[in-house]
Amino acid sequence: MRPFKIAVQRAIEEATGKRISLNELTYPPDPKLGDLASRIAFELPGNPKENAEALAKKIKRGGMIKNVKAYGPYLNFFADWDALSKAIVEDALKEGYGKGKQKKEKVMVEFSQPNTHKAFHVGHLRNVCLGDSLVRILRYNGYETIAANYLGDTGTHVAKVLWCLEKFHKGEKPEKNKGRWLGEIYKEAAQKLKENPAYEEEVRNVYKRLFFDKERELVDLWKKTRQWSIEEFDRIYRELGVTFDTVFFESEVEEPGVELVKQLVEKGIAKLDQGAVIVDLKDKGLGVFLLLRSDGTPLYSTKDLYLAKKKFEEYNIDVSIYVVGSEQKLYFKQLFETLRRMGFKQADKCYHLAYELVVLKSGKMKSREGNVILYEDFAKEAIERARKAVEEKNPKLSEEEKQSIAKVVGIGAIKYGMLKVSNNKTIVFDWETALDFNGESAPYIQYAYVRAKHILEKSTKNPKAGALTTESEKNLLKKIGEFPDVLEDAASHYSPHLIANYAYELAYTFNSFYNSEQVIGSDKEEERLALVLSTADTIKACLDLLGIAAPSRM
DSSP: OHHHHHHHHHHHHHHHSOOOOGGGOBOOSSGGGOSEEEOGGGGSSSOHHHHHHHHHHHSOOBTTEEEEEEETTEEEEEEOHHHHHHHHHHHHTSTTTTOOOOOSOEEEEEOOOOBTTSOOBHHHHHHHHHHHHHHHHHHHTTOEEEEEEEEBOSSHHHHHHHHHHHHHSTTOOOSSOHHHHHHHHHHHHHHHHHHOGGGHHHHHHHHHHHHTSOOHHHHHHHHHHHHHHHHHHHHHHHHHTOOOSEEEEHHHHHHHHHHHHHHHHHHTSSEEETTEEEEEOGGGTOOEEEEEOTTSOBOHHHHHHHHHHHHHHHSOOSEEEEEEEGGGHHHHHHHHHHHHHTTOGGGGGEEEEEEOOEEETTEEOOTTSSOOOBHHHHHHHHHHHHHHHHHHHOTTSOHHHHHHHHHHHHHHHHHHHHHSSOTTSOEEOOHHHHTOSSSSSHHHHHHHHHHHHHHHHHOOSOOOOOOOOSHHHHHHHHHHHTHHHHHHHHHHTTOHHHHHHHHHHHHHHHHHHHHHOOOTTSTTHHHHHHHHHHHHHHHHHHHHHHTOOOOSOO
């Protein structure tokens, strides 16, 4: 609807001398009341109702504006659908439809951040899908965007795994699924420590030998097992179609982080408190921010402060987005305020994209407990279920094609399930919901795309933008026309779920059109083919922004 919005925007400016933003134009609750509504009458001197009535008479008709009516204080515009339908289709068929203009700000999105020596489970999926989609959306909207990962390769969890390996699995090495095996070792370590708390001292000793004494044999074991985790993560990222421009490691920023904290004490930004190092943020209602423990061991804050400094100075970013669970809200407020006190202007453009958990019916997922669903198992189940659906819909495909499509559909179902829900809402994990091929799901959207492409392949005529005025045609045109605005909203609010929801609505609207109107053989075949092509291109753009593949067949 952007061509119509621009026409209305210009008409209002010409009549009133006031420039309004396109976002101020809304859709009336009932299409009979018009195609766009404005509350410009409220912004003018005098009575809004009388203003609206005067403007309805004053604004010129013509072009895309067929009529203007006042409904109380609101000014409603009716489109000339002969002109508007052609304009929407022509826009949608342009390469890069909906793309934003190049922005000045450089953005880094830090996401995924799994811990090495632990298994990658469904809870990690929400983070990686959210971050990857946000990177795609920001880039499409014109931002130079760096995708960053930050691997947790130090800390107590690593010490627990290495302790368990040394004590109970000396010299053991799995032949395959090494990342998963390490996850099992971590779970075993947690259980043994729970049963015998006296082991805690041994774990602390392993931590000291590794991170303070740098004991060669233990460091070698750490590096070897860390690489197993990295290789497993890389395999998963490849399967999900996720890439990173840069990868940070906690181990690389730990020592410089400790030095930075010492400098903060010297500058008076931080201070000693009973042997620990803190930043007093009570004047901001943020309590005390702990930077170093009293025994000198670093914390997440130690490393995050230095990493932020590295991002600002070496990568020259203007905006830093952290995709991290909502339980860390206070922590990031403390981190950003400390960066502000350190003099970084970018601190005002640091943003914590908080998301709620993926939970099982039995409660929160924890990698030290048995109620966690590993990514590997989840993906396998998704692909197997997708394979059954493909078999039912297209049994004549070759075995190779069935498996290839099943992978695209299965992974798509996983990713859409993680993205369709607003980040501030909990996802209750359920197999049926995540892999529902008939409801609000990726397979439904993918199938609409395949159906549209099939229509285009069957026709012998060429698509041609033209007048389309039936109710189902107009509904589909309106939905296609919303794409640039939805994209802009998704980018400005860091909300991939807006794209996910829109993609479903577009697919649903297309299916309604498909069931209402004949395309091939109709007297408007060329015009409707152009509408179908516009739909297919827009659905594919949405799927790309969500990181979901668009299959050629299903």
